[in-house]
Amino acid sequence: MEAPQAGPSGPPRRNDLDFAEHGVTEDAIALAAALAQPWASVVLSGAITRAQLDANLAALTVGQLPALDLAASPRAYWAARAARPWH
Numbered sequence: 610m611e612a613p614q615a616g617p618s619g620p621p622r623r624n625d626l627d628f629a630e631h632g633v634t635e636d637a638i639a640l641a642a643a644l645a646q647p648w649a650s651v652v653l654s655g656a657i658t659r660a661q662l663d664a665n666l667a668a669l670t671v672g673q674l675p676a677l678d679l680a681a682s683p684r685a686y687w688a689a690r691a692a693r694p695w696h
Contacts, residue, residue: 632667633664633667633668633670633671634664634667636654636661636664636665636668637664637665637666637667637668637671638668638671638674639668640652640654640665640668641668641669641671641672641674642674642677644668644669645673645674654668
C-alpha cells in the first residue's frame, strides 16, 4: 500500500486512508491504531454481535498504519455536537 500524502497540517487525514484497501472496516482500523500504541495493553471494542466481533478482530490483521490525524479541534467538535438534534 502506498502511504497517503500528508494533509495540509501534517499526517494524513482520516479521509485520505482507503480502509477497503486493507480489507477491513473503519472500526478495525481504529482498533488497530489503538493497539499500535505502546501504552495500550488492553483495547476494548464494544462489539455486541458476532458480526461486529469478527469485524473488530480483523484489527489484528491490519499491520503497520501511516500516522493519522484523527483529532478534531475542540471548537469544531463542540460546534458539531451542539448542532445535533438530540442536544
